[in-house]
Amino acid sequence: MAPTLSRLKLDAAQSTPLYRQLAQQLVEAIEAGDWETGEALPSERVLAESLNISRITARKALDRLVALGLIQRTHGSGTFIAPRLNQSLTRLTSFTELLVQRGHRPSSRWLSRRLGTPTVEESLRLGLSADHQVTRLKRLRLADDVVVAVEESCLPGHVLSDPESVTHSLYRRLEDLGTPIVRALQHVSAINADAELAQLAQVPPSQALLMMTRLGYLADGRPGELTITYCRTDYYDFMVELTQ
Amino acid sequence: MAPTLSRLKLDAAQSTPLYRQLAQQLVEAIEAGDWETGEALPSERVLAESLNISRITARKALDRLVALGLIQRTHGSGTFIAPRLNQSLTRLTSFTELLVQRGHRPSSRWLSRRLGTPTVEESLRLGLSADHQVTRLKRLRLADDVVVAVEESCLPGHVLSDPESVTHSLYRRLEDLGTPIVRALQHVSAINADAELAQLAQVPPSQALLMMTRLGYLADGRPGELTITYCRTDYYDFMVELTQ
DNA sequence: GTTGGTGGTATTGAAGTGGTATTAACTACG
DNA sequence: CGTAGTTAATACCACTTCAATACCACCAAC
Numbered sequence A, B: 001m002a003p004t005l006s007r008l009k010l011d012a013a014q015s016t017p018l019y020r021q022l023a024q025q026l027v028e029a030i031e032a033g034d035w036e037t038g039e040a041l042p043s044e045r046v047l048a049e050s051l052n053i054s055r056i057t058a059r060k061a062l063d064r065l066v067a068l069g070l071i072q073r074t075h076g077s078g079t080f081i082a083p084r085l086n087q088s089l090t091r092l093t094s095f096t097e098l099l100v101q102r103g104h105r106p107s108s109r110w111l112s113r114r115l116g117t118p119t120v121e122e123s124l125r126l127g128l129s130a131d132h133q134v135t136r137l138k139r140l141r142l143a144d145d146v147v148v149a150v151e152e153s154c155l156p157g158h159v160l161s162d163p164e165s166v167t168h169s170l171y172r173r174l175e176d177l178g179t180p181i182v183r184a185l186q187h188v189s190a191i192n193a194d195a196e197l198a199q200l201a202q203v204p205p206s207q208a209l210l211m212m213t214r215l216g217y218l219a220d221g222r223p224g225e226l227t228i229t230y231c232r233t234d235y236y237d238f239m240v241e242l243t244q
Numbered sequence C: 001g002t003t004g005g006t007g008g009t010a011t012t013g014a015a016g017t018g019g020t021a022t023t024a025a026c027t028a029c030g
Numbered sequence D: 001c002g003t004a005g006t007t008a009a010t011a012c013c014a015c016t017t018c019a020a021t022a023c024c025a026c027c028a029a030c
Helices: A003-007 A018-031 A044-051 A055-067 A095-101 A120-126 A170-176 A195-201 B003-007 B018-031 B044-051 B055-067 B095-101 B120-126 B170-176 B195-201
Strands: A071-074 A078-081 A106-116 A134-143 A146-156 A181-192 A208-218 A223-231 A238-243 B071-074 B078-081 B106-116 B134-143 B146-156 B181-192 B208-218 B223-231 B238-243
Touching: A003 A044, A018 A055, A044 A055, A055 A071, A120 A146, A120 A223, A146 A195, A170 A223, A181 A223, A181 B181, A208 B208, B003 B044, B018 B055, B044 B055, B055 B071, B120 B146, B120 B223, B146 B195, B170 B223, B181 B223
Parallel strands: none
Antiparallel strands: A071 A078, A106 A134, A134 A146, A146 A223, A181 A208, A181 B208, A181 B238, A208 A223, A208 B181, A238 B181, B071 B078, B106 B134, B134 B146, B146 B223, B181 B208, B208 B223
16 A cells, blocks of 8 residues: 555545645655556545545545646556656657757658678678668658658568568558567767768758668567668757656 | 476466566576577477466567567477577667777767857857857877867857866766756768868868757756767767567 | 477456546535 | 535446466477
C-alpha cells in the first residue's frame, strides 16, 4: 500500500464535502511527489474502501484531478499520474514531423531503387557476408518542393528484396512486411559537400552539411537498415530535449 | 538442466503478474552471465512445466526479454541469448562522458571569462532586456590535448555574476550556486568554419563543423544558459538512440 | 517423408479496472 | 412548507489484463 493512503483523513462532520476534502489531499500528495509520473494510483474501489466512503465519492474526487490535468484514466486499466506538460520527449524529431510542425509540405523524389552487393562498411555494420544481396535506395527529401536532404538507405536482401515495392514511406513498407524497425542508433556529424552532393542538394560545393547515419534494428535485435542522410542546415535543424 | 532453472521462484500471491516476476528474474540471470552468448535458453515448455505455469505465461516473460534485445527467437529452433550491443540510453551523450568512454582524456582551456552586454539574439533567447549584464565564457575543449571543440557560453548576470569563479565545470558551479540547469533544448546544425574558428579548432578554413546550440533552463522555467559548441567531427560524433 | 521438439497464435474466461444510470438523503432558498 | 440543487450510495456495464488451452507452422535429425 502506498504510504499516502494511510495518511489521508476525511471528516464527515466538516462542512466541505468529502470528495473535495479527498481531492485537496490528493493534489497535495501528488505535488509533493508521492507518486512517480506514470505510476498507478490506488483504484477507485481501494480508495473508497480504505476511507470508508462510496466509490462514487472517491471517483468525484478523482474527477477534479482529471480536470486539473494531474491524472489520466484508462478504462479497464487504471488511473495514472499524468506526465508534466513540458517535459517532452528525449526523442528525435523525424524529418516529416518537423517539417509539418513548421508548416512546410514534405515530399520526396526517388533517385534510384535497386539491388546490389554491400560495401565493406555496409556488410560490417549490417552483419552480412560479402555475397549477400542488399537493397539500395536513394532519394531527395523536399520541403515545399525545395531540396533539403539527400538520403541513401541500404537494407539486407532478406529484409527487403523488392526495392521497387517501396513507394512512399520506407518504415511503413517494412511494417507491412512484418519486419518493422523498432530501435535505431543515430550518429550525427558534419561534412563538406562533394561535387555530386552539392549538385543534388543544390548548394555550393564544400558547403557544410549535417550527416546523420542511422543504424536501425529489427525486433529480433538484428540490424535491418543503414541510412545516411545529408541535410541542408538552412532548412533542417534537428533538435533534442535533454532532461536530468 | 541449467543451474538457473532451479533458482527461479514465482509467487502467485504477489500483486505483480507472474510473467513480470519471471522476466525480472531472467533478466538478472542473463546479466549475471548464467548463459553464454548464443546459448539456448530452456524452451518455453520446459520453463512452464518446471515453474508450474502455463506456457503462455512463460512466453510473455520471454517477450519482454526480446523487447529488451536480450534474447532472440527462431521459429522451430529455439530461443537464444542475443549478442550484446552498445546499450546506450535515449539520452545525449555528454562531451566528457563520450570521450572518457572512448578512452580519451578530456580537458579544457579558457579563452576568456568576462561580463558584457547581450547581443540582440542573446537577449531574445535568454529573455533579457538590453541593459542586462551577461557573463560570457569561451573555452577550448580538448581530448588528449588536441582541440576538439570551441565553446561559447552566455549566462544572465543574475544567474552567474562572477565569471572568474567558474574554474572547471560550468554546470557544477551553477549547482553550487543553487541554480542548476535542469533541462535544455539543443539544436544541432553544421557550418563552415570561418577564419577565427578554423584557427582555434586547428582545422582548415571552411571545414565543416558541427554546431550545437543549447538553451538551458533553470528549475523555475527561466532560461539560464545559452551555449554554442563548435565541434570537430573527426573526434566528436554525437549519438542518440531512438526507440518507438 | 516422418517424427519430435521448437516457437507462433487464436480463443477463452476470470478478475480487476474505470464508466454510467438510477435512486435516496441532505441542504439552500424562496 | 416545497422545490432545486448538491452529495453520496447502489447496481450494472464495458474495457483491459492475466493466464490458460488448444492448435498451427517451422526446423532438424533420422
